[in-house]
Amino acid sequence: MTKRVSIKDIAEKVGVSTALVSYVLNGKEREARVGEEIAKKVRKVAADMNYQPNLIARGLKFGRTKTLGLIVADISNPFFAMLARNIELEAQKNGYTVLFGSSDEQLDKSQNLINTFLNRQVDGLIITPVAGSQSQIEELKTKNVPFVLMDRGFKDVETNVVITDNHDAMYSAVKLLTKNGYRKIGIIAYDTPLTHMQDRIQGYKDALKDAGIRFQSKWLVKVPFQDYKKHVATTIAQLLDATSNAVDALVFATNSISVQALKAIHAKNVRVPDDLGMISFDESDTFEFFYTSITYIKQNLNEISEKAVQSLIKTINSTHPKMLKVVVPSKIVLGQSSNQKKLK
């Protein structure tokens, strides 16, 4: 790579010290009492030589790089890709650039990314934490590294966090089903202690309870992150095959689960909502091609990512930040998959 022009090059060309050039280019001519003439000349030469500041040098000098680190579960997942996009936009608005990495829900990858980003002196981190990563997060707190958790959090660790109203959203969804006559409502969720899942499951249970329905443990199916596709397929089969005790409605805790479930349901020729009511957490392009429109909970991804960046930047800029929990309201988009249950 051809050497870029530095302040030194300008200084030599004009015949002044680098200090003077720096003052001028930073608009500090007043404080530094730089002469009108010479200032003009410096600016002209800088423009002519197409000077661009070396942000690495500046980063070293100031101890801040105007860079954020983003750690998501998997950037190729449309959900996280969309968050990433909004984060990019909001970061840019504030003069930040974003480094990214995917943790694959794995502890070691998460730790590696954190280390890599910190070694690169990012000013802060936006993290969708991995199950069991409390100690990693605690360490960030100890080191006073500015960070914000997004999409999920921990019950037992107080942090900056921006999440959807998981409990209430799921509660409303299930309540809608009970109101519409469904009584045996199953849920498929990821098997993780992370709050977003736990809250959704609790919302589901609370809605059942408030509708006077006794929760049955076989209605709750937890699938592992790895191999979830296979597990969802077999789960659907099991939940529907037990003809006598089959569920009459299902809620899916994420859109990835929903898509897989829809495939299985499609293959089994189950009629929605006649044979099976259905609501999804999060949307998917695929819903539009299912023969019935799907009712789903729409998270406000835009607001989540904006708030995450804003919360992080606020933390970066304050000397004694207090931990902030932001809950972003979602809404239900009505389709026909949750229609009033018909009597057979």
Add this chain to the structure above:
Amino acid sequence: MTKRVSIKDIAEKVGVSTALVSYVLNGKEREARVGEEIAKKVRKVAADMNYQPNLIARGLKFGRTKTLGLIVADISNPFFAMLARNIELEAQKNGYTVLFGSSDEQLDKSQNLINTFLNRQVDGLIITPVAGSQSQIEELKTKNVPFVLMDRGFKDVETNVVITDNHDAMYSAVKLLTKNGYRKIGIIAYDTPLTHMQDRIQGYKDALKDAGIRFQSKWLVKVPFQDYKKHVATTIAQLLDATSNAVDALVFATNSISVQALKAIHAKNVRVPDDLGMISFDESDTFEFFYTSITYIKQNLNEISEKAVQSLIKTINSTHPKMLKVVVPSKIVLGQSSNQKKLK
């Protein structure tokens, strides 16, 4: 953020110079003739204090940051998100971290991202270039900035580039249709001079020609990036409504176009492939829910991103690199949407 431990801190604790610490931690004790004892002590203290090197300082020193800049059209588009994921993996394998940004197919955003990344001293750039950005790319060549174009290139600018076999892939697809009895084959593509589109369109035309079919200009519809959804919908209507002269098959030049087209086709109750044969460039999750399986060209995204990173790193590491064009073969995944045309 709490101050991180530096080489200086270690030096003070051990009671030696920073130079010695640096030698030891870089495994240069031999060359620097550091005593066995003191080396051990330095390593121990470094480990105890949990020393992590400041890569910003190193970057300033060496003029390389082990960082790559990735500029895609839109990270929230699953196609680019998947590329980003693979690039992340391959970069990591080689010790690089990735900055990313979305150009939105806009010249100014593209230029901004290039500037931002260069000011941050990235070692190289991976770019999906925007239409009309030749001068931006030429400037990179002038400055000897290592870079590689991905997914698309320019006819008139020689660069490192990694692309799919666009012409041949589309040629094969259309040939399949002609072989199966379709004669009036339309194509919907993006309105851009970028090579990936032009090559696909040329492949389409060449296949028609070789099948002895005279291309009709109304069969080729180019939609703008902005507002493409609306344009695709109206296009589908036009192409199918002209009952006497309607097309009997359609190829779509990207998956985003395909998805929109399928929605329109779905809405119009067109039977595929009986009323209309169909092939898509790239796949989509949504295909699985269309009532007919869709024939599509499957790009090898994995190989594209790997090759892009490798090509870039090779350029970074060589003093007088030569421009390399890599064409990655795709394959056709057969569905029923391109089945032998039935006589009516």
Add this chain to the structure above:
DNA sequence: TACGTTTGCTTAAACGTATAAGCAATTCTC
């Protein structure tokens, strides 16, 4: 004339790292 103030610049130090060069003290060589 003498002294204080203002003007316009330079010098020096710092951020954290790497490494060439230098300098004693010790050991080797004959």
Add this chain to the structure above:
DNA sequence: GAGAATTGCTTATACGTTTAAGCAAACGTA
């Protein structure tokens, strides 16, 4: 036992930037 070679460390400098401090020269005031 004197010079050469080796050992084990430190000093100095550099990367590109910022900014406090310093220093002449010019100017103002009595």
